[in-house]
Amino acid sequence: xxxxxxxxxxxxxxxxxxxxxxxxxxxxxxxxxxxxxxxxxxxxxxxxxxxxxxxxxxxxxxxxxxxxxxxxxxxxxxxxxxxxxxxxxxxxxxxxxxxxxxxxxxxxxxxxxxxxxxxxxxxxxxxxxxxxxxxxxxxxxxxxxxxxxxxxxxxxxxxxxxxxxxxxxxxxxxxxxxxxxxxxxxxxxxxxxxxxxxxxxxxxxxxxxxxxxxxxxxxx
Amino acid sequence: xxxxxxxxxxxxxxxxxxxxxxxxxxxxxxxxxxxxxxxxxxxxxxxxxxxxxxxxxxxxxxxxxxxxxxxxxxxxxxxxxxxxxxxxxxxxxxxxxxxxxxxxxxxxxxxxxxxxxxxxxxxxxxxxxxxxxxxxxxxxxxxxxxxxxxxxxxxxxxxxxxxxxxxxxxxxxxxxxxxxxxxxxxxxxxxxxxxxxxxxxxxxxxxxxxxxxxxxxxxxxxxxxxxxxxxxxxxxxxxxxxxxxxxxxxxxxxxxxxxxxxxxxxxxxxxxxxxxxxxxxxxxxxxxxxxxxxxxxxxxxxxxxxxxxxxxxxxxxxxxxxxxxxxxxxxxxxxxxxxxxxxxxxxxxxxxxxxxxxxxxxxxxxxxxxxxxxxxxxxxxxxxxxxxxxxxxxxxxxxxxxxxxxxxxxxxxxxxxxxxxxxxxxxxxxxxxxxxxxxxxxxxxxxx
Numbered sequence: 001x002x003x004x005x006x007x008x009x010x011x012x013x014x015x016x017x018x019x020x021x022x023x024x025x026x027x028x029x030x031x032x033x034x035x036x037x038x039x040x041x042x043x044x045x046x047x048x049x050x051x052x053x054x055x056x057x058x059x060x061x062x063x064x065x066x067x068x069x070x071x072x073x074x075x076x077x078x079x080x081x082x083x084x085x086x087x088x089x090x091x092x093x094x095x096x097x098x099x100x101x102x103x104x105x106x107x108x109x110x111x112x113x114x115x116x117x118x119x120x121x122x123x124x125x126x127x128x129x130x131x132x133x134x135x136x137x138x139x140x141x142x143x144x145x146x147x148x149x150x151x152x153x154x155x156x157x158x159x160x161x162x163x164x165x166x167x168x169x170x171x172x173x174x175x176x177x178x179x180x181x182x183x184x185x186x187x188x189x190x191x192x193x194x195x196x197x198x199x200x201x202x203x204x205x206x207x208x209x210x211x212x213x214x215x216x217x218x219x220x
Numbered sequence: 221x222x223x224x225x226x227x228x229x230x231x232x233x234x235x236x237x238x239x240x241x242x243x244x245x246x247x248x249x250x251x252x253x254x255x256x257x258x259x260x261x262x263x264x265x266x267x268x269x270x271x272x273x274x275x276x277x278x279x280x281x282x283x284x285x286x287x288x289x290x291x292x293x294x295x296x297x298x299x300x301x302x303x304x305x306x307x308x309x310x311x312x313x314x315x316x317x318x319x320x321x322x323x324x325x326x327x328x329x330x331x332x333x334x335x336x337x338x339x340x341x342x343x344x345x346x347x348x349x350x351x352x353x354x355x356x357x358x359x360x361x362x363x364x365x366x367x368x369x370x371x372x373x374x375x376x377x378x379x380x381x382x383x384x385x386x387x388x389x390x391x392x393x394x395x396x397x398x399x400x401x402x403x404x405x406x407x408x409x410x411x412x413x414x415x416x417x418x419x420x421x422x423x424x425x426x427x428x429x430x431x432x433x434x435x436x437x438x439x440x441x442x443x444x445x446x447x448x449x450x451x452x453x454x455x456x457x458x459x460x461x462x463x464x465x466x467x468x469x470x471x472x473x474x475x476x477x478x479x480x481x482x483x484x485x486x487x488x489x490x491x492x493x494x495x496x497x498x499x500x501x502x503x504x505x506x507x508x509x510x511x512x513x514x515x516x517x518x519x520x521x522x523x524x525x526x527x528x529x530x531x532x533x534x535x536x537x538x539x540x541x542x543x544x545x546x547x548x549x550x551x552x553x554x555x556x557x558x559x560x561x562x563x564x565x566x567x568x569x570x571x572x573x574x575x576x577x578x579x580x581x582x583x584x585x586x587x588x589x590x591x592x593x594x595x596x597x598x599x600x601x602x603x604x605x606x607x608x609x610x611x612x613x614x615x616x617x618x619x620x621x622x623x624x625x626x627x628x629x630x631x632x633x634x635x636x637x638x639x640x641x642x643x644x645x646x647x648x649x650x651x652x653x654x655x656x657x658x659x660x661x662x663x664x665x666x667x668x
Contacts, residue, residue, distance in 0.1 A: 102364060103367070104371070105368065105371040105372055105374075105375060106368060106372070107365060107368050174371075176375055178375065178378065180382075215316075215320065216320045217320050217321060218321050218323065219317075219318075219320040219321070219323075220323060220324055
């Protein structure tokens with residue numbers, strides 16, 4: 001290496017490398033900044049209103065369950081079967097909720113939906129409501145226990161249960177149409193009220209929900 | 221003098237940094253290496269210990285999906301079906317989170333390597349996830365939840381056909397076949413027929429590449445349902461194609477009880493790394509690391525389902541080993557192209573670092589060499605193959621066992637499936653998981 005080359009090299013080292021170093025360090029700084037920004041998106045919890053619409057995934061959620069239950073019960077109580085029954089028997093009909101089958105593409109907790117329906121029916125004050133099969137077993141067990149342990153005045157007798165006049169049965173179905181990152185989810189909830197005396201279907205209700213879901217194609 | 225000292229100090233610092241970085245990164249193990257102890261515990265027939273080992277070796281955030289998938293499979297082996305479903309559902313949600321293209325991961329993959337990508341599940345993982353969940357629900361006696369899983373499989377299969385349109389694995393015949401069986405179990409033969417038709421088409425399409433032919437049980441199911449629905453023309457076509465003259469009469473079929481035995485055999489292939497390093501004319505060392513599947517010896521060559529009166533052979537219905545290898549072969553061109561692009565980026569980074577300081581260049585070269593590892597992540601706790609045995613029996617109690625046989629037809633293991641009370645026109649699903657000759661079945665059964 002010649003002296004002049006050596007001097008040039010020394011001059012390069014003594015002065016800050018103005019071309020390469022800032023490029024490299026600015027890239028590093030940009031990556032650190034991006035990482036810091038991403039890290040700032042932390043975990044948080046906020047209480048939200050029960051009626052506020054927050055559809056995060058597009059799947060069946062608590063709001064769908066509640067709105068469908070409210071609308072279907074309102075429709076059921078507004079139909080002729082209720083007036084006909086009251087005219088014939090002079091009293092409120094007694095209803096029991098049977099099973100609601102989940103025939104959809106996702107795991108839906110049908111118990112919360114059944115509970116929503118029960119609540120709407122009971123709160124309407126226009127029908128009487130009886131416990132479902134599992135609850136009845138628990139209550140009968142309690143009566144058997146009372147037979148042995150409760151005082152005669154407070155004891156509740158067997159064979160005095162109120163039999164239901166109608167059973168509410170239903171199903172949740174879905175159809176999903178997808179193309180690329182777009183998806184249309186269509187839910188159809190069908191409910192039927194069946195007379196326990198003669199198997200007559202006295203009311204059929206149906207509620208549809210359609211959702212358009214667009215999935216992100218890019219993330220940080 | 222001062223300047224010389226400063227130079228010497230900075231070169232020394234950079235050298236130390238390079239050595240430390242190199243040492244730190246050489247300590248980084250690949251996923252395959254991390255899973256070796258977990259796999260050994262499974263081979264010993266102890267899925268519970270395998271779970272503990274998996275928990276003791278947590279992967280990074282990018283390994284979340286593969287860790288959850290392996291966890292779900294191990295929990296199923298340990299007989300914890302609900303916990304298995306929770307892990308697999310978490311994996312499903314995690315896949316949805318990492319599915320969109322990530323800008324930082326794309327940049328990272330060009331500098332660090334393929335492991336910069338979060339594992340988002342291979343195409344067959346995304347189907348098998350729901351299939352195993354369906355198995356869990358059937359074991360839990362929740363057929364309607366199993367039905368939800370097969371509907372989710374159907375959605376996933378539709379996407380698979382779009383995303384993998386040029387792949388040999390653009391359909392999953394076993395997923396279709398199992399869907400059909402669950403539909404029959406739920407009393408929906410019309411839906412079952414649709415699924416059986418799709419399964420038959422997919423088996424025909426893939427038989428050459430995957431080596432799994434249309435199972436005889438599926439052929440008989442198709443002929444029986446074609447008869448039941450009066451589809452004479454279709455039945456005649458199938459009869460000719462399958463060269464079968466005899467199949468179950470639909471009325472007789474309804475009077476019998478049906479047993480479906482599905483056995484997962486072995487472990488899915490292990491992904492390993494093969495790397496090549498070269499030095500260029502400027503002294504930079506570059507390496508290309510690519511994954512490959514290590515060959516595994518197939519221990520089980522046939523399975524027999526035995527009852528007190530008769531024995532039938534189980535048929536292979538899904539070859540996960542073959543699917544994984546084909547998918548990696550199809551991906552190889554993309555992996556090589558990305559590795560070459562990475563070489564160019566790494567060369568630039570080394571040169572930039574060298575311009576600052578030769579020792580920094582060395583440090584960067586060591587970093588790029590140590591960081592560039594092949595992606596060896598895989599859902600290794602899956603079986604290598606699934607076999608199925610279908611048998612229709614008179615209602616009543618039946619005691620069954622599975623006999624696993626090796627290449628020369630010698631018995632490897634026998635697994636008692638217990639005595640089962642069967643009712644007419646019902647489907648009974650029994651699952652078994654055979655891991656190795658030494659251990660045999662790892663399935664835990666109640667009361668046995």
